[in-house]
Amino acid sequence: MRELRAVADEVGATLLFDGAHLAGLIAGHAWPNPLAEGAHLLTMSTYKSLGGPPSGLVLTNDADIAARLDAIAFPGLTANFDAAKAAKYYARIGSPAVAAKFVAEFRRVAERLVEYPSIGSRRSRGRRDISMSIFPYTVIYRTSGDTMLVLVVKHDSRRPNYGGSRK
Numbered sequence: 001m002r003e004l005r006a007v008a009d010e011v012g013a014t015l016l017f018d019g020a021h022l023a024g025l026i027a028g029h030a031w032p033n034p035l036a037e038g039a040h041l042l043t044m045s046t047y048k049s050l051g052g053p054p055s056g057l058v059l060t061n062d063a064d065i066a067a068r069l070d071a072i073a074f075p076g077l078t079a080n081f082d083a084a085k086a087a088k089y090y091a092r093i094g095s096p097a098v099a100a101k102f103v104a105e106f107r108r109v110a111e112r113l114v115e116y117p118s119i120g121s122r123r124s125r126g127r128r129d130i131s132m133s134i135f136p137y138t139v140i141y142r143t144s145g146d147t148m149l150v151l152v153v154k155h156d157s158r159r160p161n162y163g164g165s166r167k
Contacts, residue, residue: 005038014065016041023057024049035061082153086137105134106153117143127151 001017008015017034023044025031034042042059046052060066083106091099109132112119120128120141129140136156142149 001032001034001037001039005040008040014040016043019044020048022049024051035059040065086135086153086155090135102135105132106137106139109139110150113139113141113148117148131156 001015005015007013015038017039019026019034019042022031023046026033026042026044027050040060040062042057044050044057044059046055046057058069060069087099087102087106090102109130113130118128120130120139123129123140125142126144127140127142129138131138138154138156139150140152140154142151
């Protein structure tokens with residue numbers, strides 16, 4: 001790893017170690033930690049050798065890379081997770097048909113936002129929101145030029161302030 005890091009540094013590249021199948025060994029200290037050995041980034045899945053739910057991790061011990069990852073991953077990927085979590089909730093307490101109805105409603109709202117980006121009510125810091133009509137959820141988003149970023153998909157009464165700090 002150290003030799004690869006030297007080459008990466010020489011050419012200005014970032015060294016990423018894919019630890020999907022080795023994550024359990026790394027966590028159990030049976031395999032060297034790629035970050036300690038020189039990798040800039042370590043990616044892994046949580047379900048292959050860690051035995052967790054299907055998900056993934058991107059790790060770094062570099063503060064600058066961590067800040068760049070936060071800017072990329074949050075809030076966009078987090079809002080995607082919000083919507084998926086809500087659909088899973090409706091499948092659990094209702095049925096797959098209720099979850100499908102939630103997804104269809106969310107898709108309808110997303111299509112309206114694409115067609116009419118300024119349709120949502122204005123909020124602070126250049127953000128806007130639009131409520132779903134069938135389910136008690138609000139989509140908070142921000143536009144810049146021809147780009148739209150969904151910041152949060154929040155339940156209106158269970159956690160009314162959820163995602164308020166997402167920029």
